[in-house]
Amino acid sequence: MALGLPYNPDFNGPSQDGVGPYQATIANGRRQSTAEAYLRPALRRSNLTVRIHCHMMGLLYEGRRVAGVRYIAPDGDQREVRVHREVILCAGAINSPQLLLFAGIGPADHLRQMGVLPRFPLPGVGQNLQDHLLVGVDCFTKDKVALNSAYNWRNTVRYVLTKRGPLASNAAEVGGFYRTQPDLPTPDIQFIFLPAIEEAHGRDGFKATTVLLRPRSLGYIKLRSTDALDAPLIQPNYLADEADWAPLLAGVKMARQITRHPALGQYVEREVYPGQNVVDDEGLMAYIRQAAHTVYHPVGTCKMGPAGDKTAVVDAQLRVHGLEGLRVADASIMPTLIGGNTNAPVIMIAEKAAEMILGA
Ligand SMILES: Cc1cc2nc3c(=O)[nH]c(=O)nc-3n(C[C@H](O)[C@H](O)[C@H](O)COP(=O)(O)OP(=O)(O)OC[C@H]3O[C@@H](n4cnc5c(N)ncnc54)[C@H](O)[C@@H]3O)c2cc1C
Structure with a gap:
């Protein structure tokens, strides 16, 4: 909010713009699949065979x-x-x-x-x-304030017994949507704040991720063989269209601004990725090429x-x-x-x- 992004309590409400909490399909402390929520309750129907x-x-x-x-x-x-x-x-x-x-x-x-x-x-x-592409700005925190150190036996027991505590988190609890150009009809970037870092090495950290929401690049699925058990050929063609670079680059810069703003920056020990030595667009683009990955959409x-x-x-x-x-x-x-x-x-x-x- 300090960077001009309004608070939005419901991204699925009248407006998608702003930062706030994500909604999740969780019941009784567990994420619900469609098999759990739709299929299991219907299993006894006489007209259904699974x-x-x-x-x-x-x-x-x-x-x-x-x-x-x-x-x-x-x-x-x-x-x-x-x-x-x-x-x-x-x-x-x-x-x-x-x-x-x-x-x-x-x-x-x-x-x-x-x-x-x-x-x-x-x-x-x-x-x-078409698929969503994600790039993270990863930071170590000064103190043990993230989920990395929350993965301990005490919180595990708490979660198993009460379905509460830090391990009840889906990790992607907060984030936002914004436009990299004011005249865009809808947000083109999603921001997901993940209070944990993958390569932690015993440290705590977080990931401020940027998702390119409206990619123009088109890929394809083809057969690799006629063996039904063989995976198909998947060519996503991420960032093949030049137009996809500008918003993603702007998004990563905004993610960096968020991590460096005093509101969050006070907790940051240092940026791990892209890293302090990456300062210009060329460096950021090289980082994006190397680190960007699918959001599985x-x-x-x-x-x-x-x-x-x-x-x-x-x-x-x-x-x-x-x-x-x-x-x-x-x-x-x-x-x-x-x-x-x-x-x-x-x-x-x-x-x-x-x-x-x-x-x-
Ligand atoms: C790791 C991961 C994390 C995700 N996280 C989120 C999230 O946080 N929020 C969100 O909104 N979306 C998320 N998604 C995306 C979301 O899960 C998908 O968009 C959604 O499940 C797509 O539904 P679908 O029915 O099209 O395909 P699927 O859910 O993939 O269902 C297809 C089914 O068909 C089956 N199948 C495929 N081929 C065959 C075959 N030959 N014979 C028999 N069965 C077959 C598969 O086993 C699968 O069960 C995530 C996806 C992944 C992979």
Whole structure:
């Protein structure tokens, strides 16, 4: 706030700008997965069968209709499931396009190259990959005030017995969103304050991280092989677009300003990364190239859009263009990366998908 960023008690409220607390999906002191919050309570339903440790590997077709899926069962056998109505693919932004490619749905040239019959050419499958990139300003603190020293037996026992204390923290408790240019329609940088440092060497420290919210760089997912158990080729192309550099650089400078302001600076012993000797843009860019990493928010590889858009994979009802009985419902359908964390928006996509399926 001392640097002109307003306090915002709710980033999901009327305005996203400012600094404040993050909301988290925590119940009874534990982070909740969708399996825990949605699936487990529904397990007793007679119309639900869950098969775990199965690896999906392809689709079954009846003409243009998707009639079921092929998968590898835990015993290594290949099995099939036939569907009465439709298949909903939710393997995420990395694996949903991989599975469509295995099934012959995707860019025809790439499929031919990999020896897969292009059954339904859709050039957008696996394209348009977007992800958030994160860079940290890491500092040692003078005193033991961070989570590093909180990882001790006393706090562990406290957490296990009461689900309270420092170890109940999700670490990313506070942060903010701001615009590196005043005329931007929305924030382009997210700030996450992490009260712990990775390479602690017995010390305490914190990370002031900068996330590039609206990257222009586009990557892609392709097949590396036709082995269903093989990971796909992931080319994120971070910072390939020159336009992504300026906001990220401005963000790292702002993170440094925050750590150096007396309000926080009084606790700082020294900056570990990028380090005091990095003073100019060139040095900071070299640091970004070496230290930036994903926030694990990949989206966009089965993008939603009208049939006229050659790069679109699903329509507004999440149905794969040109086929019947196949929808995709996960982060891959986002046409553009949202300016925030992706978990809650994907849950929203799933809830909306459920309504669409019921209404069909
Ligand atoms: C380490 C990490 C930390 C994150 N932290 C946050 C956070 O703090 N806040 C936030 O908002 N978001 C966070 N995210 C992002 C968030 O988890 C994702 O955006 C969200 O889970 C995406 O949902 P999805 O349904 O698209 O994909 P996923 O959640 O990845 O679900 C896809 C599922 O498909 C399964 N699958 C894939 N291929 C196959 C196959 N061939 N056969 C069978 N099953 C298959 C996978 O095992 C997985 O269970 C984080 C992600 C990671 C990885």
